[in-house]
Amino acid sequence: MKDKNTEAKVALAPNFIREIMKEDLRTNKWGGRVVTRFPPEPNGYPHIGHAKAICIDFGLAAEFGGVCHLRFDDTNPTKEEQEYIDAIKEDVRWLGFNWGEHEYYGSDYFDQMYEWALQLIKDGKAYVDDLKPDQIRAYRGTLTEPGKESPYRNRPVEENLDLFERMKAGEFEDGSRVLRAKIDMASPNLNMRDPVMYRILKAPHPRTGDTWNIYPMYDWAHGLEDSIEKVTHSICTLEFEDHRPLYDWFLDQLDVYHPQQIEFARLNLTYTVMSKRKLLKLVEEGHVGGWGDPRMPTISGMRRRGYPPEAIRNFCERIGVAKRDSMVDVSLLEYFVREELNKHALRYMGVLRPLRVVIDNYPEDTVEELEAINNPEDPAAGTRKVPFSKVIYIEREDFREDPPRKFYRLAPGREVRLRYAYFVTCVDVVKDEKTGEITELHCTYDPATRGGDSPDGRKVKSTLHWVSAAHAMNAEVRLYDRLFTTPDPNEVEQGQDFMANLNPNSLEVLNACKIEPSLVGAKPGTRFQFERQGYLCVDPDSTHDKPVFNRTVTLRDTWAKIEKAQGGS
RNA sequence: UGGGGCGUCGUCAAGUGGUAAGACACGGGACUUUGGAUCCCGCAUUCGGAGGUUCGAAUCCUCCCGCCCCAGCCA
Numbered sequence: 100m101k102d103k104n105t106e107a108k109v110a111l112a113p114n115f116i117r118e119i120m121k122e123d124l125r126t127n128k129w130g131g132r133v134v135t136r137f138p139p140e141p142n143g144y145p146h147i148g149h150a151k152a153i154c155i156d157f158g159l160a161a162e163f164g165g166v167c168h169l170r171f172d173d174t175n176p177t178k179e180e181q182e183y184i185d186a187i188k189e190d191v192r193w194l195g196f197n198w199g200e201h202e203y204y205g206s207d208y209f210d211q212m213y214e215w216a217l218q219l220i221k222d223g224k225a226y227v228d229d230l231k232p233d234q235i236r237a238y239r240g241t242l243t244e245p246g247k248e249s250p251y252r253n254r255p256v257e258e259n260l261d262l263f264e265r266m267k268a269g270e271f272e273d274g275s276r277v278l279r280a281k282i283d284m285a286s287p288n289l290n291m292r293d294p295v296m297y298r299i300l301k302a303p304h305p306r307t308g309d310t311w312n313i314y315p316m317y318d319w320a321h322g323l324e325d326s327i328e329k330v331t332h333s334i335c336t337l338e339f340e341d342h343r344p345l346y347d348w349f350l351d352q353l354d355v356y357h358p359q360q361i362e363f364a365r366l367n368l369t370y371t372v373m374s375k376r377k378l379l380k381l382v383e384e385g386h387v388g389g390w391g392d393p394r395m396p397t398i399s400g401m402r403r404r405g406y407p408p409e410a411i412r413n414f415c416e417r418i419g420v421a422k423r424d425s426m427v428d429v430s431l432l433e434y435f436v437r438e439e440l441n442k443h444a445l446r447y448m449g450v451l452r453p454l455r456v457v458i459d460n461y462p463e464d465t466v467e468e469l470e471a472i473n474n475p476e477d478p479a480a481g482t483r484k485v486p487f488s489k490v491i492y493i494e495r496e497d498f499r500e501d502p503p504r505k506f507y508r509l510a511p512g513r514e515v516r517l518r519y520a521y522f523v524t525c526v527d528v529v530k531d532e533k534t535g536e537i538t539e540l541h542c543t544y545d546p547a548t549r550g551g552d553s554p555d556g557r558k559v560k561s562t563l564h565w566v567s568a569a570h571a572m573n574a575e576v577r578l579y580d581r582l583f584t585t586p587d588p589n590e591v592e593q594g595q596d597f598m599a600n601l602n603p604n605s606l607e608v609l610n611a612c613k614i615e616p617s618l619v620g621a622k623p624g625t626r627f628q629f630e631r632q633g634y635l636c637v638d639p640d641s642t643h644d645k646p647v648f649n650r651t652v653t654l655r656d657t658w659a660k661i662e663k664a665q666g667g668s
Numbered sequence: 669u670g671g672g673g674c675g676u677c678g679u680c681a682a683g684u685g686g687u688a689a690g691a692c693a694c695g696g697g698a699c700u701u702u703g704g705a706u707c708c709c710g711c712a713u714u715c716g717g718a719g720g721u722u723c724g725a726a727u728c729c730u731c732c733c734g735c736c737c738c739a740g741c742c743a
Contacts, residue, residue, distance in 0.1 A: 112682065112690075112691090114681090114682090138743095139743095142742090142743080174742095174743080175742065175743075177742095178742075231741090232740085239739055241670085242671075242739060243669060243670050245670090274741065277741050286671085287671040287672090288672070289671080289739050292739085316740090316743090317742070320743095337672095338738080338743095339737095339743090340672060340738095341673090341738050342738090344672095364674085364736095369679085375743095417680080417681090418681080418691095419680065419681050419682085423674050423675065423736090424673095424675095424736055425680060426679075426680090427679070427692090428680075428692065428693070430679085430693065431692045431693085433692095434691085434692060434693090446702080448702095475704090476705065476706095505703090507703070508703090518702070519701070520701095551701045559701090560703090561702095562700095562703090628702085628704085629702095630704080631702045631704070632702090654702075654703095654705095655703090655704065657703045657704090659703090660703095661703080
C-alpha cells in the first residue's frame with residue numbers, strides 16, 4: 100500500500116489525535132481496537148482537504164493496526180448522486196488506501212435509526228413539531244437570546260407515535276412537520292435547542308428508492324452510524340465541535356455504544372478555494388473543464404495534472420494535524436510533487452516554443468544516435484538513444500540576441516552545450532524582415548565534443564535541450580497557473596466574492612511543441628520530465644497523432660528568480 | 669454582545685515547568701553535461717499582550733487583546 104522509500108523520509112511528527120490513540124491503546128479504553136471512518140457525503144468530488152482527512156482516518160487506523168470504514172453519509176437524496184460515490188471510491192483507492200470489506204452507507208441503517216427514533220419518542224425525548232421552517236427559525240432564538248418552546252412540544256407520546264408513523268408513510272407534505280429531540284430551548288448551544296431529527300423529503304434515494312418519505316438529519320444520523328459500526332475514534336473537522344454535545348446526547352439517551360468524536364482543523368491552501376460549493380460553481384459556470392480539471396484542487400484534478408499519490412500523502416503527513424486554523428502554502432505541496440517526480444520520472448527532451456537552428460558545418464544527411472540518461476537519480480532506469488541531425492529546435496527563451504547579465508545561455512558568438520550532443524557556437528541570426536522576429540539561428544559545432552565533453556577541458560556555461568527537427572513529433576502542452584491570483588481568494592473587497600480573484604490566465608495551451616520520438620505511444624497518466632522545463636503527464640485527450648501533455652509543475656527555476664530580481668525583461 | 673474553539677519564525681508545526689525540534693519559503697556558498705538534483709551555512713534571546721507563582725514558565729494562575737465556528741427541515 101505504501102512506498103517505503105518515499106514515505107520513510109517524512110518523519111511521523113506527533114499530533115494530538117495520534118497521542119489520543121496511543122493513550123487509548125495504553126489504557127485499553129477500546130479493548131485494543133482502533134476503528135475510524137471516512138464519511139463523505141456524495142455530493143461532490145473529493146479535494147485535497149478530503150485527502151488530508153483520508154490520510155488521517157485511514158493512515159492512523161493502519162498505523163495502529165486498526166481499520167477504517169468508507170462510509171457514505173447519504174442522508175440527503177436531494178443532493179447526492181452515484182457519480183460522486185464512484186468518484187470518491189476511485190480517489191480513495193488511487194491515494195493508496197483500502198477499505199476492504201468495510202464499505203458502508205448511512206442509508207443502510209435507516210430502519211435501525213427509525214426504531215431508535217421510536218424509542219426516543221416513547222421515552223418522551225422526541226416529538227413531532229408542526230411548526231413551519233420559518234417558524235422553527237423564529238422560535239430558535241438568537242445567539243444571545245434563548246429560544247421559545249414549540250406549542251407542539253408536549254404532545255402525548257401516542258400522538259407523536261401516530262404522527263411520526265404517518266410522516267414515514269408519506270401522508271404529509273414536505274416541510275409540513277419534523278421530528279425533533281426534546282432537549283433545551285434555552286441552551287446557549289443552539290444545536291441543543293430541540294434539533295430536528297427527521298424531515299419529510301418525498302425524494303427518491305439512489306439506494307433506498309422510494310421506501311422513505313422521511314430522512315434523518317446529520318446530527319441524528321452520524322453518531323448512530325458510528326455506533327452501529329463500533330467506531331472508536333470519530334474524527335471530523337472543527338465546525339462539528341459545537342455538535343459534539345448533541346452527538347453525545349443522542350448516544351447517551353439511547354444508551355448504546357458510544358465512540359469518541361475528535362475534531363481537527365480543515366486544510367486551507369493558498370491560491371485556491373476548498374469548499375465544494377465554490378468548486379461546484381467553478382464547474383457549473385464553466386471556468387474550468389469539470390471537477391477533474393488539472394487546475395482544480397480536487398484529487399481527480401491533481402491526478403490528471405500529474406501529481407503522484409505519494410506526494411499528496413507525504414504532504415498530508417508533513418502539514419500535521421492540529422486545531423488551529425491555518426493556510427498552507429501551496430509551494431509545500433509542489434515541493435513534495437517535485438521530490439517524488441525527481442526520483443521516479445524518466446527524463447526526455449521537448450521544446451515548448453521551438454526556434455529552428457541550423458548547424459552549418461554538420462553533414463547534410465547524417466543522423467547520429469546519441470546516448471541519453473533516462474534518470475540521473477536512478478541508474479536502473481537506463482539509457483536511450485536520441486537522434487541528432489543538422490537541423491534542430493531549441494527553446495526560444497534559450498537564445499538572447501542581447502543577453503542580460505548572468506544569462507548563460509546561447510547568444511551571438513557564444514558557445515553552449517547541447518545536452519548529450521555537442522558544443523555549438525552561434526554564428527548568425529536570421530530574422531523576419533517585416534516583423535523583426537527571429538526565425539532561425541545558425542551555429543557551428545565542434546566534432547570533438549561529441550557526447551557533450553570537450554577533450555581540451557574547455558568549459559561552457561550552460562547546457563540546452565534540443566530536438567532533431569527531422570525526427571521531432573508534434574505535441575500539445577497545456578501549461579497551468581494558479582486558479583486564483585491572490586493567496587486567499589476569499590479575501591475580497593466589499594460586495595465582491597472569490598470569483599473576483601479568478602486568474603484569467605490559469606491555462607495556456609502550446610500547440611507547436613516538438614518532442615523527441617522516444618515519447619511515442621506514452622499512455623495517458625504517464626508522468627515524465629522534460630529536461631530543464633518541468634514535469635509533465637500524458638493527458639487522456641492525447642491521440643495517436645498528437646499527444647497532449649499537462650505540465651504538472653515546473654522545475655525549480657533559479658534563472659527565473661535572478662531575472663525577476665534584475666527587474667525582468 | 670450567548671456558547672464553543674484557537675493564538676509558537678513569512679507559511680505549516682513540535683514542545684505538556686528545566687532554559688525554542690523539523691519542514692517549506694527565503695538568503696549565501698560548493699558541486700554539476702538539467703541555472704534540475706545533491707551538499708553545506710544562515711534564518712524566533714523568544715512563544716498574542718500585561719501582570720503573578722516559581723530557583724526556573726511557551727508550558728501553571730489572573731486579566732486583557734485578536735482570529736475562527738454556531739441562529740439549514742445541509743453535512
